Amino acid sequence: MVDFAGYALPVQYPAGIIAEHLHTRAAASLFDVSHMGQVSIRGAFATVARALEALVPADIAGLAPGQARYAMFLNEGGGVIDDLIVARVADGLRLVVNGARKAVDAAHLAGFLSAGEIVWHEDRALLALQGPGAADVLSRLGAQIAELPFMAVRDGRIGDHAVWISRTGYTGEDGFEISLPNGQAEALARLLLEQTEVMPAGLGARDSLRLEAGLSLYGQDLDEAITPVEAGLGWVIGKSRRADWGFCGGAALREQLAAGAARRMVGLAIEGRAPVRSGAEMVVAGELVGRVTSGGFSPSLSAPIAMGLLRADLAVPDTEISVLLRGRAVPARVVRRPFVPHRYHSVGAV
Secondary structure, three states: OEEEOOEEEOOOOOOOHHHHHHHHHHOEEEEEOOOOEEEEEEOOHHHHHHHHHOOOOOOOOOOOOOEEEEEEEEOOOOOEEEEEEEEEEOOEEEEEEOHHHHHHHHHHHHHHOOOOEEEEOOOEEEEEEEOOOHHHHHHHOOOOOOOOOOOEEEEEEEOOEEEEEEOOOOOOEOEEEEEEEHHHHHHHHHHHHOOOOEEEOOHHHHHHHHHHOOOOOEOOOEOOOOOOOOOOOHHHOOHHHHHOOOOOOHHHHHHHHHHOOOEEEEEEEEOOOOOOOOOOEEEEOOEEEEEEEEEEEEOOOOEEEEEEEEEHHHOOOOOEEEEEEOOEEEEEEEEOOOOOOOEOOOOOOO
16 A cells, blocks of 8 residues: 555555456456546536636537546646546536646636636545456446447446446556445445456556556656647647637647657667666667656566657657666667557447
8 A cells, every 4th residue: 555645545456466457458457546536517518618628628618418538737838737537417527637636736727717616526436447347247237338438428326326437447448437425435346346357456557557558647658848749649639629729738739739849759669578667768879869757567568668758750660769777778669559459448349
């Protein structure tokens, strides 16, 4: 157990990180992610969507009922204050933000959101059931999720529990995030863990799974000095938003896209067996050309992998560079992300 943003969170359970990781890829694992921030922006949808669009580059007004979308809070320079999920629900919008950024996000929303009632749901827990067996488990327990597409949300029931459920996650696998009152979380967790497909998993497996999936981690691959363009997430800027760039950081991102970013996020295949970690320097002919933002050992590939910001002219697949590991230059090769293919659900697959 470790302290994270004031929460006691498990790094691993007795089975260990590798076992938890591989089980998630093969069956289903349960993660407690109650440290994440859950917040509603209540009001008429058209009004609160326009208000939130002043703070994020995503197309919020275009959300269909029950649809969710990845978004970011940006500063005036285009740097990422936080990345989040935004969903359209009956009473307006529902957001899930990073646990370590809740206070920053609360101040940002309170200071700059022009409409809507902001409600933080500190009384609700959040459980993530992830893996190819997750849908069968929830269907067996009465959840009506067979026709729920990826990046969609709904109110529902699992056993005796009324929940908010979304087909989202952070592993690259099919999966669900389940919100319910704090007082019911333990009972639902125990019910899910009674299912033969499900084992508990902690922060260690969550990190190795998201790294294999090529997903960015706030505080490492994203921060207030890294823009979505540099992070390879320029697609977060909705097509409709590029008509006027009318959001915080829009002018900076438009300029960066026009001029070209000086550095880009890349995937790296590392030679040998030793993993490299965040902060490791990338070099070519002794010249510093970038830094690793996330790195580790891939249980699925049985090899070390990493992500990092690299000088843009070198950010091309199959470019060979070196990464410094305890002062030793280790050969590495630029590769496309994800390292392990995503297996998100599409309607008709269940």
